[in-house]
Amino acid sequence: MFRDVLSQVPRARGLEETVVVTGDDKVAAIAGSLGARVILENAETGETAAVDFARTSLKDAGGEAVMIIPGDLPLVRSGDIESVLAQVPDGQIAPFALLVPSHDRLGTNALLLAPPDIIKLRFGYDSFRYHISQVSAQGLPVRCFENERIALDIDEPKDLEKYLAISRDGSATLKTLRRFAADQRSQPSRRVGEA
Numbered sequence: 001m002f003r004d005v006l007s008q009v010p011r012a013r014g015l016e017e018t019v020v021v022t023g024d025d026k027v028a029a030i031a032g033s034l035g036a037r038v039i040l041e042n043a044e045t046g047e048t049a050a051v052d053f054a055r056t057s058l059k060d061a062g063g064e065a066v067m068i069i070p071g072d073l074p075l076v077r078s079g080d081i082e083s084v085l086a087q088v089p090d091g092q093i094a095p096f097a098l099l100v101p102s103h104d105r106l107g108t109n110a111l112l113l114a115p116p117d118i119i120k121l122r123f124g125y126d127s128f129r130y131h132i133s134q135v136s137a138q139g140l141p142v143r144c145f146e147n148e149r150i151a152l153d154i155d156e157p158k159d160l161e162k163y164l165a166i167s168r169d170g171s172a173t174l175k176t177l178r179r180f181a182a183d184q185r186s187q188p189s190r191r192v193g194e195a
Helices: 002-011 025-033 047-060 078-085 127-137 157-166 172-186
Strands: 019-022 037-040 066-068 096-101 108-114
Touching: 002 025, 002 078, 002 172, 019 025, 019 047, 025 037, 037 047, 047 066, 066 078, 078 108, 096 127, 108 127, 157 172
Parallel strands: 019 037
Antiparallel strands: 066 108, 096 108
16 A cells, blocks of 8 residues: 555655655665655654654755655545645745545545644544644644545555445555455355364
């Protein structure tokens, strides 16, 4: 799924570069092989800490804005990213905050922030409401943008079921899930209590 997401991001017009923050060498190698710049964390301490580390690094390097998207959005396409970027009012650079909610409106699946540290972030349960409160606390207008493909993130089995029901692409994610399902079906069924 990470490879699928990362294959789409650099194709989006309007982004200066694609950056992946990780403390994992394997993830860093995949990101580098797909053309992303890697920001290495000393230790992985969660999504919020990773994004904050990247935002600080990018701002310190002169970055004026960031778009944050997680690696578990199997339907995202470059056009979706361009649609988010298109929501910036003409001529406005900063301050600006745009939120893209998850399908259940409990999570935040993309953020467009200028400057990168305009609001405090907290990912996890009910992050969307938290981020709205942070935007309001900064005196900024609350700007949200709905996008079906960005809205579907994979947090639990029902999200995978939804993805499988609607996906028709030839992505690596879909191929892997179909292969996994076929492997599961080919395993002899076990009765409860058997090991």
